[in-house]
Amino acid sequence: MYKYDEYDQQMVDARVAEFADQVKRRLAGEITEDQFKPLRLMNGLYLQLHAYMLRVAVPYGTLDSRQMRMLAHIARKYDRDYGHFTTRQNIQYNWIKLEDAPAILADLASVEMHAIQTSGNCIRNISSDQWAGAAADELTDPRPWAELLRQWSSFHPEFSYLPRKFKIAVIAADEDRAAMRLHDIGIQIVEKDGAHGAAFYVGGGMGRTPMIAPLIKDFVPLDDLLSYTEACLRVYNRYGRRDNIYKARIKILIHELGADEYRRQVEEEFAHVKSLGIDPPKAEFDRIAAQFAMPPLDASASDEIDRTDPDFAVWVDQNVAAHKVPGHAIVNISLKPIGGIPGDASSAQIDLMADLAEKYSHDELRVTHAQNIVLPHVRKADLYAIWQALDGAGLATPNLDLISDIIACPGLDYCSLANARSIPVAQKIAQRFADPARQRDLGELKLKISGCINACGHHHAGHIGILGVDRKGTENYQLLLGGSGAEDVSLGTITGPGFDEDGIVDAIERVTDKYLAERTDGERFVDTYRRVGMAPFKEAIYG
Amino acid sequence: MVEHLQADGEEPCVTLDAFLDQSNATAVRLESDEDARALIPFLDRLKLIEVAFPKFRDGRGYSSARILREAGYTGELRAQGDVLVDQIGYLKRCGFDSFAPEKSLNPADVEAALSRWPEHYQGAADGAVPIWKLRHG
Numbered sequence: 024m025y026k027y028d029e030y031d032q033q034m035v036d037a038r039v040a041e042f043a044d045q046v047k048r049r050l051a052g053e054i055t056e057d058q059f060k061p062l063r064l065m066n067g068l069y070l071q072l073h074a075y076m077l078r079v080a081v082p083y084g085t086l087d088s089r090q091m092r093m094l095a096h097i098a099r100k101y102d103r104d105y106g107h108f109t110t111r112q113n114i115q116y117n118w119i120k121l122e123d124a125p126a127i128l129a130d131l132a133s134v135e136m137h138a139i140q141t142s143g144n145c146i147r148n149i150s151s152d153q154w155a156g157a158a159a160d161e162l163t164d165p166r167p168w169a170e171l172l173r174q175w176s177s178f179h180p181e182f183s184y185l186p187r188k189f190k191i192a193v194i195a196a197d198e199d200r201a202a203m204r205l206h207d208i209g210i211q212i213v214e215k216d217g218a219h220g221a222a223f224y225v226g227g228g229m230g231r232t233p234m235i236a237p238l239i240k241d242f243v244p245l246d247d248l249l250s251y252t253e254a255c256l257r258v259y260n261r262y263g264r265r266d267n268i269y270k271a272r273i274k275i276l277i278h279e280l281g282a283d284e285y286r287r288q289v290e291e292e293f294a295h296v297k298s299l300g301i302d303p304p305k306a307e308f309d310r311i312a313a314q315f316a317m318p319p320l321d322a323s324a325s326d327e328i329d330r331t332d333p334d335f336a337v338w339v340d341q342n343v344a345a346h347k348v349p350g351h352a353i354v355n356i357s358l359k360p361i362g363g364i365p366g367d368a369s370s371a372q373i374d375l376m377a378d379l380a381e382k383y384s385h386d387e388l389r390v391t392h393a394q395n396i397v398l399p400h401v402r403k404a405d406l407y408a409i410w411q412a413l414d415g416a417g418l419a420t421p422n423l424d425l426i427s428d429i430i431a432c433p434g435l436d437y438c439s440l441a442n443a444r445s446i447p448v449a450q451k452i453a454q455r456f457a458d459p460a461r462q463r464d465l466g467e468l469k470l471k472i473s474g475c476i477n478a479c480g481h482h483h484a485g486h487i488g489i490l491g492v493d494r495k496g497t498e499n500y501q502l503l504l505g506g507s508g509a510e511d512v513s514l515g516t517i518t519g520p521g522f523d524e525d526g527i528v529d530a531i532e533r534v535t536d537k538y539l540a541e542r543t544d545g546e547r548f549v550d551t552y553r554r555v556g557m558a559p560f561k562e563a564i565y566g
Numbered sequence: 567m568v569e570h571l572q573a574d575g576e577e578p579c580v581t582l583d584a585f586l587d588q589s590n591a592t593a594v595r596l597e598s599d600e601d602a603r604a605l606i607p608f609l610d611r612l613k614l615i616e617v618a619f620p621k622f623r624d625g626r627g628y629s630s631a632r633i634l635r636e637a638g639y640t641g642e643l644r645a646q647g648d649v650l651v652d653q654i655g656y657l658k659r660c661g662f663d664s665f666a667p668e669k670s671l672n673p674a675d676v677e678a679a680l681s682r683w684p685e686h687y688q689g690a691a692d693g694a695v696p697i698w699k700l701r702h703g
Contacts, residue, residue, distance in 0.1 A: 030685055030697045041682050045652065061623065062652055144623070174687045174697070180659035181632055181690065184625025249688075260629045299636065301689045303698035310701065 024085050024387060025170050025314045027135040034177065035132040038139055042066050043125035050122065065145060065183070067115075067138030068124055072439050075119040078141040079131060083151035083169040083193070084112030084390040086136075091377035091388055093134045095370040101127055106373065108358060108366045110430060110481060111190065112150050112390040113141055117437050139177055144185045146176035146256070150192045152200045153391040156315060157353050157399040159345040163219060165195035165212050167312040168248065171303065175249050182256050186263035187271035189256070190228075202392055202508035204236045205229055205484055207273045208255060215242050225255055225285070226277030229478035233514050234274040237282040239289065247293070249302050254293035258285065317348070317400075318385035324350025324402050335410050337459065338421040343406065346399075354384070354398040354409060355391070357420040357428060361457045364446050365431040366394030375416045383409055392508075393430055393469075395423070425462040426470055426535070427453040430481050434474030434491065435498070441474035443491025443498035444524075448472055451528050456535075465535055468548045469507070484508035486549040487534065488515040489527060500527040504534065504560055505552045516557060518564055530564050537563035579616045595646075602630035609639045616666070619647035628660045635661035635691035651675045655683065661691035 027035075042062075049059040063069075067078040079094070086094075094114055098106045101123050102116040109115055119127070131137055141148055149169045156164040172191060176182070182189070192201045195212035203209035209224040220242040227236030243251045259273045262280075277285045326349055330336040344353040356376060359365050368376070376396055380388045383405045389397035401409060413419040422428045429452065432438065434445030449472055456462055471485030475492070482488030488503035499521040506515030522530050535548070537560050542551045552560065579595035580588070582604060593614035596602060605615065615634060617627040631643055642664055645657045649667040654676055657665070665671075689696045 028701070030700065033684060034687065034697075037683050041679075044678065058622075058650060058652075144625075177687050178656075178683070179688060180656040180686075181628045182625075183656055184623055184628065184653075186625075257629055257632075261626055265624060265626075295636070299689065301696075303696075304702060306702050307698040 024087060025082075025166075025311065031174075032132075032135070035135070035137045035139070038066070038137060038178075039125065039128045039132050042128055046121060046125050061143055061184075063124075064143035065140055066124070066128065067141035068119070068121070069142060070439070071117065071437055072435075073437070074117065075121055075124070076115055076117050076437070077119045077124060077127060077138060078109070078113050078115040079136060079138050080141045080148040081112050081114060081136075081390050082173050083149055083155065083166050084153050084392075085151075085155075085166060086388050086390070087386045088377040088381040088388070090134045090136055091373055091380065093130060093136065095373035095377070097127055097130060098370040098373065105367050105369045107364075107433065108368065108390050108394045108396070110392050110394060110432075110479065111148055112153070112392055113148055114390070117433070142188070143183075144187050144189075145183045146179060146185075146189045146191065149173050149176070150190070150201055150206070150392065152194045152196060153389040153397050154200060154344065154353055154399065155195070155389075156317060157346050158196055158198075159347045160198055161196040161347070162214055163195050163212055164312075164315050165193045165210075166315050167308060168210070168212060168221070168245070169193045170311050170315075171249065171308060172252065175252070175301075182260060185256075185260055186265050187268070187273075189259075189273065191252075197510060199508070199510040199512070200391075202481070202484060202512075204512045205233075205481075205508055206236065208252065209236050210248075212245075213242065218244075220244050221248055221251070223251065223255070225289075226274040226282070228272050228274045229481060229483050230272065231269060231476040231478070232272075232275065233478065233483040234278060235512050235514065236274075237277065239282060239286050245308075246302055246305070247297060250297045250299070251289075251293055253301060254289045254296045257292050257296070258288045262288075318387070320348040320351055320385075320400060321402075322349050325404055326350050328403050328406055332407070334414075334421075335407055337463075338410055338419055339406060341421040341425070341463070342423045346401075350403055352401050352403050352406060354401050354406070355423045356396040356398065356413060356418050357422050358395050358418075359422055359428050359453070360417050360420045361427060361453045362450050363417075363453075365429050365449050368396075372416050372418060375412065376418070379409055379412055393424075393428065395428070421459060422462060424467045424469065426456045426465055426468040426487075427462060428469070429453060430469075430471040430485070432473050432480035434472075434480075438474065438479075440477055441491070442476075442493035443474045443500065445472045445474040445480055445489075445491060448489060448491070448500060448524055448527060451524065452531060455528050455532060465538070466547055468535070470531075471506075481508060482506070483514045484512070485515060486547075486552070487531060490517075492521065494521065498524065500524065502527060502530055502534075502564070504557065505549060507549060511549075518557065518561055520565075533563045534560055577614070579614065596627075596630055598624050598626045598630075600630075602633040603637075605634065605639075606637045609634070609637060609641075612639065612641050614642045614644060615639065616644045616646050617662070619645055619649055622648040622650050622653055628656065631657070631660040631662055632691045651679050654679050659686065659690040659692045659694065
C-alpha cells in the first residue's frame with residue numbers, strides 16, 4: 024500500500040499546524056462560527072446534535088494495522104471507546120471536543136492519516152472497490168489512480184469552494200462494489216484495443232434528487248485522467264448552481280444542461296486544460312503503482328478449506344470471497360451483528376481486526392461502503408483461525424449482503440439534519456430476521472436506511488430502502504423497492520404511505536413473504552421485483 | 567503580498583458590460599457570475615481586473631482568475647469582497663496578486679497563511695512546481 028514520502032508527510036503536517044492555528048483563533052473569538060465553519064468542515068469536523076463529530080479519511084478504504092490501531096486509540100482516548108465506519112469508507116467519531124481536534128489530527132498525521140476534505144464543498148475522499156488488488160474479477164488495481172486523484176485533489180486551489188460537495192469513486196471491475204454511478208464522478212478503468220483507459224460517468228448522486236450518472240466519455244486515455252477531471256470540475260465550478268443549496272450538486276447542472284451539452288463544454292475545456300501540463304508523467308504513476316504491488320502470496324498454498332465446523336462453513340459460504348491468487352481468499356468482516364449499530368466497532372474490536380490483518384492479511388485492511396471491514400489477502404488455510412478470533416469478538420456474523428447487513432446513517436440519534444432515527448429501525452429489522460437460515464433463504468437482499476432525504480444511508484440504492492421523515496412531529500418511515508447501487512444500478516420506488524417504527528418492520532416482512540411466494544429459481548429479491556413490478560408487492564403491503 | 571490600498575489617481579473599474587461597450591477602459595470589474603473569457607480578446611490593454619467575491623463561499627472567482635492567467639493576462643488581478651485570510655493562499659495560487667478585502671486582514675495572519683505550505687500537489691497559476699515534478703526532477 025501507499026507510503027508517504029517527505030512531501031506527503033509535509034502536507035499533512037502543515038495541515039495540522041494550520042488547523043491548530045484556526046482552532047486557536049476560533050477559541051479566542053477572533054473568527055466567527057460562520058467563518059470557522061468551512062474551515063473545520065474541510066478538516067472533517069461537524070457540529071452535531073450533542074457534540075462535534077470528526078470524520079477521518081481512509082483513502083479508497085485502504086489501511087494497515089498501525090493505522091487501524093490508531094483509529095482504536097482515538098476512540099479510546101478522545102471518544103467513547105468506539106468509532107463508526109461510514110458509507111464513504113471513512114470512520115467518524117461522535118463525541119469529540121473541539122479543543123482535542125488538533126491533537127487528534129496530530130496523532131493521525133503520525134501514521135500517515137488525516138481528515139482533509141472529509142466534508143465541506145470540496146473534493147472529498149476518493150473511494151474505491153474494497154476488494155481492489157485482490158478481486159478475481161478486476162482488470163487492474165484501481166487504487167494507484169485513486170491515489171493520483173487524492174494528491175491532485177488535496178488542497179486544490181480552484182476547487183475548494185465548489186457549489187457543493189464532490190465525490191469521486193474509481194473502480195476497475197465490471198461488478199460495481201463502490202456504487203460508482205451514484206457519485207459526482209464515477210470512473211471505471213476499462214480496456215480498449217489492449218490499452219487501459221477511464222470511462223467517466225458524471226452527475227450521479229443520491230440526496231433528495233437521486234440520479235444515475237450518465238456516461239460522459241467512454242475512454243479517456245490514462246495520461247489525460249487529471250486533465251479530464253479538472254475540465255469536468257471547472258465547468259461545474261463555473262456553472263453549477265449557487266442560488267439553492269438543494270440544486271447545487273453537479274447532477275442538477277448536468278440534468279439541466281443535458282449530458283450532451285455538458286460533454287461539449289467539458290471537451291472544450293479539456294482541449295485547453297490539457298495544454299497546461301497538469302498530468303504527471305508515467306514515472307509518477309509507476310512510483311505510486313509499485314507501492315500497490317500484490318504482496319508476496321504463495322500461489323501453491325492449499326485451496327482446501329476444512330469445513331468440519333458447520334458454523335464456520337456457513338461463515339465461509341457467506342462472508343468469504345474469491346481471491347485472484349489460488350489458495351487465498353478475501354475475508355469480509357461484518358460490522359452488523361444482530362441488534363447492533365451498523366458500522367460501529369469498539370476500540371477492542373478495531374485492535375483485534377488490526378492484529379488479524381498483521382498476522383494473516385499482509386498487514387492490510389479495507390473499509391467497505393457497506394460499512395464492513397475486509398481482510399483482503401488471506402490464506403485459505405488460515406480462515407478457521409481467523410473465524411475463531413472474530414467469533415470471540417462478536418465479529419463473525421455470517422450475513423454479508425443478506426437482509427441484516429444493513430446500511431444505516433447515524434440518524435436522529437446523532438445527526439442534526441435527521442428527521443427520524445435510523446439505528447433502532449435497523450436493529451428491529453435485524454432482530455425480526457435474526458434466524459440465519461431464514462436470511463440465507465432470502466438470499467442477497469440489500470437493505471438501506473436513511474433518517475432524512477439527504478440519503479446518507481443510500482435508501483434510493485437499496486433493494487429495499489427506508490426513508491425516515493418527519494410527519495407532523497412523529498417519525499414516519501417510507502418504504503422503497505427496487506434500487507441498486509451495483510452494476511445493475513437503479514433507483515428505488517416508494518411503495519405508498521409510510522409506517523411507524525413497528526409498522527415498517529411488518530411491511531418489510533410482507534414484502535419478503537411476497538418475494539418468497541413469487542420468486543423463480545435463482546432469482547434474487549430485486550430480480551423478482553423487476554420481473555413482477557410494484558403491484559403485487561403493493562397489494563401484499565397495503566391489502 | 568500586501569493588501570491593496572486605493573492608489574491616488576487609479577482608474578476606477580468599469581463593469582464588464584460597460585467595458586465591452588466602450589472598451590477603452592484599462593480596469594474592469596468581473597462579477598462572480600460573469601464569464602472571464604469575454605475579456606480574453608482585450609487582455610493586452612487591461613491593467614487591472616478586479617474579481618468580485620460577494621461571499622467567501624462563492625468560488626467562481628478562482629476559476630475566473632485561472633482562466634485569465636492561462637490566457638496570458640499579466641496585469642494586476644485583484645480579489646475584492648468577502649476575502650478572508652484562510653482563502654488567501656488558494657487565491658494566490660489561482661493567480662491573484664492583490665487583495666481588497668471588505669474587512670481588513672491581520673498582516674501577521676496573512677504572512678503565516680502564505681508561508682504555511684512549502685510545496686503543492688498540483689500545478690496552478692502561480693508557477694509553483696508541483697510535487698510530482700519535484701519527485702522526478
